[in-house]
Amino acid sequence: MSAENRIITDVVCPFCGSLCDDLEVETDGTKIVKVKKACKLGKSKIMGHERIESPLIREDGKLREATYEEAIERASQILSNSKRPLSYGWASTVCEAIEKGVHLLEEIGGVMDSTASVCHGPTVLAVQGVGAPGCTLGEVKNRADLVIFWGSNPVHAHPRHQARYSYNAKGFFSGGKEDRTLMVFDVRKTKTADKADEYVQIEPGSDYKIFSAMRTILSGNEDVVPSEVGGISKEKLIEIVDRMKKAKFGVIFGGLGLTQSRCRYKNLENVISLVDEINEHAKFTLIPMRGHYNIAGFGQVCAWETGYPFAVDFSRGYVWYNPGETTAVDVLNRKECDSFLVVAADPASNFPKGSVEHMKDIPVIQVDPYHNPTTEFADVVIPAAVAGVEAEGTAYRMDGIPLRVRKLVDVKYPSDEEIFDKMLTKVKELKGA
Amino acid sequence: MDLLIKNGIVYDPINKINGEKMDIFTSNGKIVSNAKDPKVIDADGKLVLPGGVEGHSHIAGGKVNAGRIMRPEDGRKGIEPKGKLTRACSGYSVPNVYATGYRYARMGYTFVMEAAMPPMAARHTHEELIEIPIVDKGAIPLLDNHWMTMECVKSGDMDKLTAYVAWILKATKGYGIKIVNPGGVEAWAWGKNVSGLHDRVPKFDVSPAEIVKALSIANERLNLPHSIHIHCNNIGHPGNSETTLETYGLLSGVENSDRQVMHATHTQFHSYGGSNWGDFCSKADEVAKYVNAHDNLTIDLGVVMFCDTTTMTGDGPHEFNLYKLTRRKWSNHDVELETGSGVVPFVYGAKIPPHAIMWAVGIELPLLIDDPWKMMITTDHPNGCPFTFYPQIFALLMSKKKREAMISEVHPVVNSNTILPSIDRELGWNDIAIMTRAAPARILGIDKHGKGHLGSGADADISIYDISPEEVDPSRDYAKIEDAFSYTAYTIKSGQIVAKDNEIVAVPSGKTFFVDPEIDKSLMDAMLPDLELKFKEYYSINLANYPVQDAYVPNPYKISTKGA
Ligand code: SF4
Ligand SMILES: [Zn+2]
Numbered sequence: 001m002s003a004e005n006r007i008i009t010d011v012v013c014p015f016c017g018s019l020c021d022d023l024e025v026e027t028d029g030t031k032i033v034k035v036k037k038a039c040k041l042g043k044s045k046i047m048g049h050e051r052i053e054s055p056l057i058r059e060d061g062k063l064r065e066a067t068y069e070e071a072i073e074r075a076s077q078i079l080s081n082s083k084r085p086l087s088y089g090w091a092s093t094v095c096e097a098i099e100k101g102v103h104l105l106e107e108i109g110g111v112m113d114s115t116a117s118v119c120h121g122p123t124v125l126a127v128q129g130v131g132a133p134g135c136t137l138g139e140v141k142n143r144a145d146l147v148i149f150w151g152s153n154p155v156h157a158h159p160r161h162q163a164r165y166s167y168n169a170k171g172f173f174s175g176g177k178e179d180r181t182l183m184v185f186d187v188r189k190t191k192t193a194d195k196a197d198e199y200v201q202i203e204p205g206s207d208y209k210i211f212s213a214m215r216t217i218l219s220g221n222e223d224v225v226p227s228e229v230g231g232i233s234k235e236k237l238i239e240i241v242d243r244m245k246k247a248k249f250g251v252i253f254g255g256l257g258l259t260q261s262r263c264r265y266k267n268l269e270n271v272i273s274l275v276d277e278i279n280e281h282a283k284f285t286l287i288p289m290r291g292h293y294n295i296a297g298f299g300q301v302c303a304w305e306t307g308y309p310f311a312v313d314f315s316r317g318y319v320w321y322n323p324g325e326t327t328a329v330d331v332l333n334r335k336e337c338d339s340f341l342v343v344a345a346d347p348a349s350n351f352p353k354g355s356v357e358h359m360k361d362i363p364v365i366q367v368d369p370y371h372n373p374t375t376e377f378a379d380v381v382i383p384a385a386v387a388g389v390e391a392e393g394t395a396y397r398m399d400g401i402p403l404r405v406r407k408l409v410d411v412k413y414p415s416d417e418e419i420f421d422k423m424l425t426k427v428k429e430l431k432g433a
Numbered sequence: 434m435d436l437l438i439k440n441g442i443v444y445d446p447i448n449k450i451n452g453e454k455m456d457i458f459t460s461n462g463k464i465v466s467n468a469k470d471p472k473v474i475d476a477d478g479k480l481v482l483p484g485g486v487e488g489h490s491h492i493a494g495g496k497v498n499a500g501r502i503m504r505p506e507d508g509r510k511g512i513e514p515k516g517k518l519t520r521a522c523s524g525y526s527v528p529n530v531y532a533t534g535y536r537y538a539r540m541g542y543t544f545v546m547e548a549a550m551p552p553m554a555a556r557h558t559h560e561e562l563i564e565i566p567i568v569d570k571g572a573i574p575l576l577d578n579h580w581m582t583m584e585c586v587k588s589g590d591m592d593k594l595t596a597y598v599a600w601i602l603k604a605t606k607g608y609g610i611k612i613v614n615p616g617g618v619e620a621w622a623w624g625k626n627v628s629g630l631h632d633r634v635p636k637f638d639v640s641p642a643e644i645v646k647a648l649s650i651a652n653e654r655l656n657l658p659h660s661i662h663i664h665c666n667n668i669g670h671p672g673n674s675e676t677t678l679e680t681y682g683l684l685s686g687v688e689n690s691d692r693q694v695m696h697a698t699h700t701q702f703h704s705y706g707g708s709n710w711g712d713f714c715s716k717a718d719e720v721a722k723y724v725n726a727h728d729n730l731t732i733d734l735g736v737v738m739f740c741d742t743t744t745m746t747g748d749g750p751h752e753f754n755l756y757k758l759t760r761r762k763w764s765n766h767d768v769e770l771e772t773g774s775g776v777v778p779f780v781y782g783a784k785i786p787p788h789a790i791m792w793a794v795g796i797e798l799p800l801l802i803d804d805p806w807k808m809m810i811t812t813d814h815p816n817g818c819p820f821t822f823y824p825q826i827f828a829l830l831m832s833k834k835k836r837e838a839m840i841s842e843v844h845p846v847v848n849s850n851t852i853l854p855s856i857d858r859e860l861g862w863n864d865i866a867i868m869t870r871a872a873p874a875r876i877l878g879i880d881k882h883g884k885g886h887l888g889s890g891a892d893a894d895i896s897i898y899d900i901s902p903e904e905v906d907p908s909r910d911y912a913k914i915e916d917a918f919s920y921t922a923y924t925i926k927s928g929q930i931v932a933k934d935n936e937i938v939a940v941p942s943g944k945t946f947f948v949d950p951e952i953d954k955s956l957m958d959a960m961l962p963d964l965e966l967k968f969k970e971y972y973s974i975n976l977a978n979y980p981v982q983d984a985y986v987p988n989p990y991k992i993s994t995k996g997a
């Protein structure tokens with residue numbers, strides 16, 4: 001460490017929904033030289049990689065360099081001239097930028113959607129059906145004696161989750177893993193399953209049946225449960241339900257294995273109902289393993305701004321919410337939108353083919369610190385500061401705890417918040433004219 | 434711009450103005466005695482009141498947003514398109530931030546207190562408060578089920594407790610001390626509850642009674658503008674009036690010359706007799722008798738009106754009970770080392786006996802309590818019903834005929850299990866002005882900060898209603914009362930006309946009120962090692978990331994107090 005180097009403590013990691021807030025980052029005044037305590041994923045996010053250096057505008061099929069002013073002007077023109085603009089992404093930026101984004105889409109009468117619509121959207125739909133019996137991660141750390149990962153693999157996707165909050169964490173009423181039982185339900189033996197006290201392999205697409213069987217057993221009707229459900233024997237199911245009923249404090253961490261397999265939101269409705277019903281016997285909670293560090297924040301901001309957590313359509317002047325109709329994938333697939341604003345996301349890689357097809361035919365605006373396959377479709381590219389590293393703001397952890405992510409170094413790039421603030425002003429100007 | 438509000442009929446109870454025809458001037462956002470070249474608002478034949486002060490409402494933060502997320506069907510019930518100045522609105526019982534600000538302002542309210550802020554998620558509450566337009570606001574952090582609080586209570590260390598409360602108020606930019614089912618919410622973290630004031634909280638071995646008394650001591654030592662603000666144990670239970678009265682009695686003999694020492698909230702939900710839903714009945718008369726006999730206590734009502742609303746409280750076990758009754762949706766959110774919360778949609782039906790009784794209790798209380806200065810009218814929005822029911826509630830209080838009309842439509846159990854049908858009292862204009870302006874401002878302690886009155890130097894927050902107290906007899910013309918209070922002819926906030934004839938005409942940002950208690954540094958230093966240990970070992974975030982940064986109160990109104 002040289003004399004000018006500075007160590008910043010208590011840094012919040014802007015990568016996954018665990019939002020670890022104990023990182024130490026060393027900077028040399030202009031760039032980050034070392035990241036301590038983060039996992040590999042967090043470290044590589046904070047260290048960063050090759051950037052989009054300058055704003056770009058496509059001309060004659062090629063992207064050429066442009067100034068920020070020019071790029072924002074061009075993007076604003078595209079948006080204010082469209083009849084049905086669509087925006088998507090927003091999970092890897094801060095709430096302050098999302099607020100500006102919601103306002104911008106309201107102003108131009110567009111559709112606003114987040115990456116939730118292709119990951120935990122089904123969880124949100126289930127919450128709308130049956131509610132959300134949850135708690136903060138510290139409750140798990142302090143109290144849980146039964147920790148269940150269902151269709152989620154934190155070792156891979158949330159590497160520090162178990163050490164900080166769940167299985168391995170020490171808490172007030174728990175000395176750590178000796179005092180907890182770890183159960184993993186998954187279709188294959190993941191790295192998380194390797195460490196479990198009990199790994200229960202389930203047949204692909206059978207989660208719904210299994211929850212139904214468990215609820216049936218819980219309600220005292222085990223006589224109608226067949227001898228085997230989804231690859232689990234009836235005896236085993238009875239044993240599992242019994243274990244859950246005897247928990248002092250139980251938690252299920254639900255992952256994409258539930259939201260992206262057969263029955264999707266129905267799986268979540270069923271497991272939430274199971275948790276509700278277990279609460280008549282034992283304290284039990286459910287926490288969705290949200291992926292991007294601020295995808296939970298998008299849901300919060302969108303809900304307080306519009307009343308609904310994602311997929312909102314402003315074309316009627318009031319807010320219209322109808323997932324399946326107003327979700328980004330569907331709007332694209334119906335070839336309905338005539339411009340597409342992508343923020344800190346990569347639909348070109350993650351959307352179904354039919355939806356990506358339409359991206360070729362309409363102007364695409366990308367706001368992102370980095371190149372990704374979506375850049376190939378973009379007509380305007382606006383490079384932004386990396387929120388949580390180069391710009392500050394609010395992010396919500398997977399359990400709804402809001403933290404302020406930091407600006408660690410000064411950079412030449414404007415923040416998302418600044419970019420959308422300018423775009424909003426410009427759009428209002430153009431619309432007023 | 435300066436204003437002259439000319440010839441209105443003014444009710445300004447704090448300044449003892451009781452329906453006088455007079456002029457009011459504003460300049461630079463304040464009430465003044467004269468102004469040069471003001472814009473004139475003709476208020477001839479109109480009712481002029483200080484801006485409404487909502488003393489207990491749930492408008493911002495995790496549980497309100499959980500309600501919005503869980504209830505798109507509620508969102509659809511309140512849609513309004515964006516306007517030139519206004520943002521798109523949604524929601525009926527859980528309106529979005531814009532609808533919240535506009536609807537309060539259109540009804541003439543200019544200050545709203547969010548009554549339950551979970552400290553660890555305070556940043557969220559403030560993010561929403563920033564976005565609520567027009568009205569001034571504040572938020573009261575929950576403090577009773579904290580491990581730090583209970584440990585101090587157990588060891589009897591009032592110095593440490595006082596320092597801890599001061600620290601939380603600073604860290605959360607909070608307004609006072611909220612108590613919700615003391616001890617019961619910690620028990621709920623294990624799926625349990627407490628059943629009365631003398632149960633012991635699991636593992637912490639303190640009683641609800643001890644927690645309440647200790648927090649009251651801390652509150653008074655810090656000289657906070659407001660008293661402790663308590664949601665008693667056993668909310669919603671038949672027979673809970675015993676617990677309620679016993680709670681009130683905990684501070685018997687404790688006095689503060691400036692204000693009450695205990696504010697008991699949504700008293701309607703705590704004034705029940707009977708031992709089950711079969712013999713469930715009103716005990717509003719007994720609760721009112723206590724309030725009438727004691728001057729150190731204030732209450733708010735928490736009136737129930739018949740509708741499909743969303744219940745939300747920090748009282749996790751209570752919300753679970755409501756879920757078991759309704760079997761609809763249930764949201765729960767326990768917050769480590771501090772508190773909990775729950776959200777459950779709820780339909781109050783006029784023909785359902787317990788609901789009819791609850792409705793009656795909410796109307797009985799203000800008619801049975803003699804002194805309107807001891808109460809604020811609230812619906813515990815949205816727990817009893819959305820705040821947009823206020824005009825109907827005012828009409829019920831001002832007109833026996835209106836009550837008779839309504840009683841004939843609800844379940845007849847109100848005739849046997851409540852005394853509402855026998856009450857003749859009708860409240861007057863001044864009573865309503867007290868219970869929606871002057872008293873809430875006094876009770877919260879913001880009367881000294883320019884709220885709740887129209888004296889010189891007060892904030893120029895004024896509501897003008899298109900109704901003449903000289904011409905209308907509220908007893909007979911109750912429909913006119915309802916209409917007139919539904920929206921103002923003018924709402925003026927900090928000297929600016931923000932609403933006119935039910936239309937928003939300006940959208941300034943309101944201020945956030947919070948308290949910054951100063952205490953002896955040695956007390957704070959002695960407390961901190963304990964707190965640091967809590968963060969090191971048990972919280973899931975670091976101490977350095979806990980306090981709410983200044984960025985979350987862009988328009989601060991800081992009230993500094995000096996502790997003893
Ligand atoms: S677990 Fe997630 S939040 Fe924590 S350091 Fe790794 S990537 Fe960052
Ligand atoms: Zn309340």
